[in-house]
Amino acid sequence: MKFLFPALLMSASLTQAADLTINDAMARAVPPTAKISAAFMTLINNANTDLAVVSAESSVAEAVELHNNTMTDGKMKMRQVNQIDLPAKQTTELKPGGLHVMLIGLNKALVEGETIDLTLNFSDGSSEALEIPIQPIEPMMQKKHEHKH
Amino acid sequence: MRNLFLYTFLGLAVSVGAYVSFELFGPKAPLPKYAQAGIGGDFSLTSVEGEINLSDYKGEIVLVYFGFMSCPDVCPTSMGVMATAIRQLSEEQQQKVRGLFISVDPQRDTPEELHAYTQYFSNRIFGATSSKEQIDAIVKQYGGYYAFVEMEDSALGYTVDHSARLYLIDPDGHLADILAHDINPVELHEKLAAYL
Numbered sequence: 189m190k191f192l193f194p195a196l197l198m199s200a201s202l203t204q205a206a207d208l209t210i211n212d213a214m215a216r217a218v219p220p221t222a223k224i225s226a227a228f229m230t231l232i233n234n235a236n237t238d239l240a241v242v243s244a245e246s247s248v249a250e251a252v253e254l255h256n257n258t259m260t261d262g263k264m265k266m267r268q269v270n271q272i273d274l275p276a277k278q279t280t281e282l283k284p285g286g287l288h289v290m291l292i293g294l295n296k297a298l299v300e301g302e303t304i305d306l307t308l309n310f311s312d313g314s315s316e317a318l319e320i321p322i323q324p325i326e327p328m329m330q331k332k333h334e335h336k337h
Numbered sequence: 338m339r340n341l342f343l344y345t346f347l348g349l350a351v352s353v354g355a356y357v358s359f360e361l362f363g364p365k366a367p368l369p370k371y372a373q374a375g376i377g378g379d380f381s382l383t384s385v386e387g388e389i390n391l392s393d394y395k396g397e398i399v400l401v402y403f404g405f406m407s408c409p410d411v412c413p414t415s416m417g418v419m420a421t422a423i424r425q426l427s428e429e430q431q432q433k434v435r436g437l438f439i440s441v442d443p444q445r446d447t448p449e450e451l452h453a454y455t456q457y458f459s460n461r462i463f464g465a466t467s468s469k470e471q472i473d474a475i476v477k478q479y480g481g482y483y484a485f486v487e488m489e490d491s492a493l494g495y496t497v498d499h500s501a502r503l504y505l506i507d508p509d510g511h512l513a514d515i516l517a518h519d520i521n522p523v524e525l526h527e528k529l530a531a532y533l
């Protein structure tokens with residue numbers, strides 16, 4: 189029963205989630221007038237049993253929800269989901285264009301370099317309190333370009 | 338008198354002939370295929386500067402994007418791609434490129450907020466919106482899609498399904514290209530540079 193969080197901060201876990209690794213957790217830096225943002229991360233369920241994220245909380249937002257984005261026929265759709273499944277022995281990615289933790293009604297600007305608190309509640313009754321960095325999602329100019337100028 | 342008529346006639350014939358041959362064979366580039374198909378064209382919106390028209394920006398490349406500020410994901414990503422591509426241009430070239438983020442959610446997004454939102458990404462990206470009727474007309478004119486969708490259990494109340502494309506308007510005001518929202522900034526930069 190080990191919780192591994194190899195990020196910047198040692199998160200004090202409220203309850204130990206079963207064999208779960210969370211990598212690259214971050215909240216997206218957003219313009220000052222934005223009322224919403226999203227948090228992304230990679231969750232690895234190392235256990236032999238399925239788990240799910242059933243809810244989340246943060247002090248920076250009025251409401252924190254679990255959402256999924258899909259692109260069908262060139263149409264981007266965002267929908268709320270009841271839970272984010274973390275199947276046994278599998279890696280689940282929360283990333284732009286897909287699953288995300290939606291932060292609604294921000295009560296502070298999400299400025300790059302700062303952090304926010306984010307608590308994930310799991311289907312087994314356990315929780316993880318994280319402190320995650322605020323980062324911009326900058327599209328990368330690819331190497332191809334570097335040779336051009 | 339007779340000669341005068343003749344000369345006038347000849348003069349007219351020559352001018353018309355010259356005009357027609359210039360239109361047909363002259364150095365003018367043909368209309369982009371979208372403009373030929375009647376997709377795109379001028380429109381009016383409300384920004385922090387008041388009423389703006391696409392035709393105000395003749396001589397500039399305009400990158401039009403339909404989105405909304407409560408969009409956590411594709412909209413800011415697209416703005417980031419736009420900003421990154423624009424940033425690769427010289428200072429002088431940048432002044433000839435303009436991003437235009439059109440909010441399809443005027444109920445939540447004000448021109449002031451849209452201005453701050455877009456300028457966060459680049460000082461060459463501007464925001465605007467309009468009435469629902471106007472927006473419906475513009476989206477249709479550009480072959481786009483959006484729809485309000487109720488989110489019953491969400492604090493958001495509703496979301497907006499939308500097509501996420503970048504519309505490249507050439508310096509003559511014609512729709513020249515429709516690009517995927519996840520276009521690589523390198524590719525977008527190349528598309529822009531082709532007009533500069």
Ligand SMILES: [Cu+2]
Nearest residue numbers: 255266290409
């Ligand atoms: Cu969302």
